[in-house]
Amino acid sequence: MIELAFRYLLARRRQTVLMLLGFFFGSAAFVLLSGIMLGFRYYLVYQLINNDAHVHIQAREEFLTEHSLDASFYGMLTGRVFWNVPPSGKKDSDLVENPQAWYERLEKDPRVVAYTPRLSTAVLFSKGKATATATLIGCDPKSQTQVTTLGDYVTEGKFDALALGGNQIAIGERLRKKLGVTLSQNVLVSVAEQKPVPFKVVAIFSTGNQIFDEQAYGSLEDVQAVNQTPNEIDEIAVRLVDYKSSSAVAKSWSLLSEEKIESWDQKNANIYSVFRIQDAVRFLSIGSIMIVAGFGIYNVLNITVIQKRKDIAILRSMGYTTRDIVLIFFAQGLALGIAGTTLGLLFGYAFSFFLETIRIGAGPLGIGVDHLIVSREFPIYLQSAFLALSSASLASILPAATAGKLTPIEIIRSSSE
Amino acid sequence: MGIRTLNLTKTLGDPPTPILKNISLEIQDGDYVSVTGRSGSGKSTLLYLLSSLDHTLEGKVEIDGQDVNQMSAEALSLFRNKKAGFVFQFHYLVAELTAMENVLLPARKSGGISKRREIATTLFEQFGLKDKIHRLPRHLSGGEQQRVAIARALVMEPRYLFADEPTGSLDSENSEIVLNLLEKANEKQKTTLILVTHDPGFSRRARRQIHLVDGQFITP
Incomplete structure (x- = not known):
């Protein structure tokens, strides 16, 4: 069955190459665009992780509500206070209240490298x-470094x-x-x-x-002397063994104390929302290329099914089942998807090395690296292959199912007419 | 065992038009039956019903004692692959495959290609196509294409050979060659041959002749 599928593909070389190119460009564009975007992102994240602490323990922060002061007036068990103008604003202390307890806790915690x-x-x-x-x-200059x-x-x-x-x-x-x-x-x-x-x-x-x-x-x-707050601190900066566990560690510590505890990713949540938008744009733009490539396969296979009706009839008369016929046509689309995607991924991988040699002047953040950083992480290639093969499969299965539904007698009768 | 039909009726179209009416017949193993009739008399429809390519809910077709309507898709597929060979008016060769590859298509489905390749080579020799084994169908003449189609029908050494006007698109010389090949399979391998033809001369060469008129048969 597969051999017959390949013979059909080889017989119409021009269409085959065009369909293959769709997936080639789609997958190559995905890995290159994603590689550039994620390369820049990892650089940025690397900077955020390494130039700042993984977890910040800061003075607590409490926003006042209408009932924040109820207990101060009547105790915890009495009713509520009603205000003409309710209190608002932030009730806070600018300082970490019991840093010594934190030092002891951080000293014992095996997840902490330094603070x-x-x-x-x-x-x-x-x-x-x-x-x-x-x-x-x-x-403390030593621990800061x-x-x-x-x-x-x-x-x-x-x-x-x-x-x-x-x-x-x-x-x-x-x-x-x-x-x-x-x-x-x-x-x-x-x-x-x-x-x-x-x-x-x-x-x-x-x-x-x-x-x-x-x-x-x-x-x-x-x-402390300049600020006239001797012996007081407003933050403890912590470096962890595993930066990826920062938010989980911050969450666990926040249960132990009233201090405001933020991980590096929580602190830079706005950057992460930009990353999410980048991801959406990336998937939408490349996804549309894949859809166009998929339509190419869909159209060509549909035409092929119409052109090969007589072949389908004779194959069915020889005992080929519906499943065999579906496989012959489905395999054509899938083979193109696999071939185009594989070539696209290989090209994308090779071309990414060339892209890294392109000088971009001052680097992504003004200084630092002066060339493009392209990520070649495996998940990018996996996502690209998944997108391309899903598109190819979906585009192939519909014409293949149509071919499978054709009965030999219908085709023979219509051919004789 | 052979093929047996009982009150076989087939209607087609809208409004339903009867094509075959209460056909009951029995074809023995190794028989050579010709089916004749005018265009639209139902001869091709009868052949397709007898060969399991078509089916009807009115009446019954039994092949080797099995009701075709009761056979599973797998059983039908197995029957068509191993026990039946088809030759149509048009050769229906796959344009992308060589003559040999076309002939081996049924074997590709069920396996055992090497054994079938030997049989195919013998058939090519017998059919005078030895030097055209690796040619694509478009490089063969009409008569040669039909001979390749017959080789394809015979390569699995089927018990039944269904031929629907196999000489319909050929000149008289090639028609004679093709018919001789079919008859040879019937004589030598005892393949049951059911031949639909317009040609009264060819029809008379069969051991048994069925003439259809308005969906009903009369034995001359």
């Missing part, structure tokens, strides 16, 4: 006439120098440019209406991410 207490504060940096508002993060890869992005100076204290900072590249400051120079740091404090730039880092590169780091004690 660092931090205090972030919005400050005004100034140097001469240049000013910039930015976040100053106080941290264990929690994130920030130390790897230091272009000048040494991040560890912060550990010496004495009002020293590591500054992001974009912030440095705004202030026009260089290594070993001083910048003034002001919090609210307090007197500016001079900080010496001991390191400059450049991650390629604008958000990170507009921040500055100092030692925890220095930042």
Whole structure:
């Protein structure tokens, strides 16, 4: 049966090649487009995972509702308070209330690689006439470099120098440019209406991410002093053994305490919604190519069934069953789908290496890699094959079923007329 | 065992028009029966009913003692593949396959190709087509195409050979060759031959002749 199917395909070479090309281009386009999109995505995710903590334990955050204060007025067992103007806003403490308990918990947890207490504060940096508002993060420099890869992005100076204290900072590249400051120079740091404090730039880092590169780091004690909140922290940044378990770990910890606990993916949920839109566009655009290719097979096979009615009649008279006839025509469509998809996937795989050599100037995030990153993950190829073969199968089964329904006597009678 | 029909009636079209009316006959193993009649007399319909290609709910057809209407699709498929050979007015060769591949099509369905290839080669020799085994149908003449079709019908060494006007599209010389081949199968292999023909001369060569008039038969 399969051999006969192949003979039919070989007999109409032009149509066969055209149908094959549909699946070839469809599957190649899928793996290349997906590879570029996902390559960029993995790069972005890599940056998010490594330049920031996997889990953030932050001061709790509670939004006030109409009945949030009921207990304060009448105790827990009494009725409700009704307001002319109900309370609203956020009831919070800016600080992690019992960090010591967290340190002990994190020390014992085998899922944790490292953690660092931090205090972030919005400050005004100034140097001469240049000013910039930015976040100053106080941290333990040694554990900070264990929690994130920030130390790897230091272009000048040494991040560890912060550990010496004495009002020293590591500054992001974009912030440095705004202030026009260089290594070993001083910048003034002001919090609210307090007197500016001079900080010496001991390191400059450049991650390629604008958000990170507009921040500055100092030692925890220095930042606590500037913020006038000694011994207080507003965040514990945690690095896990397995970043994929971040949201599950964050969820389990949030049951233990009232602190706000967010994983890196929860914190960047907006980026993930963009990823979902990208996926939808990817599947829709490539899916439509596959549907067009499927229609090609459907049309050609339908015509073939009409042209081969006499063959069907004689095969049925020789004892070929409905199933055999369906198989002969279905195999043609499926064979084209398999051949076109296999060639498309191979071409896509090979071409992806060429795409990676294309220079795109400044890289996806301004700096960093300066060429396209193309993902060649197996699931992309699996998805492409699944889409193409589903389309080919669906397009083939309908004409094949039509062929199977034809009875030899109907065909012979109509041929004799 | 042979083929037996009982009160076989077939109607076609809308409004229903009777094509065959109460046909009862018995064809013995190894018999050579010709069916004649005018166009529309029901001779091809009778052949298709006798060969299991067509069916009717009015009356009964028994092949080797089995009611065709009671046979499963698998049993019918097996019968057509192993016990029946068909030759039509048109050769119905698969254009994409060579003469040999066409002849081996029934064997491809049931297996045992190597044994059937030997038989096919012998048939090609007997039919004077030895040098045309690997030709495509379009490179054969009309007579040669029909001879290949007969070889295809005989390759499984069937017990029944159903021929529907096999000489209808051939000249007199090729018609004679084709008919001789069919008769030879009947004589040598004792294949039951049921031949539908317009030609009274060919019809008379059968051991038994059935003449259909308006769906009913008269034995001359």
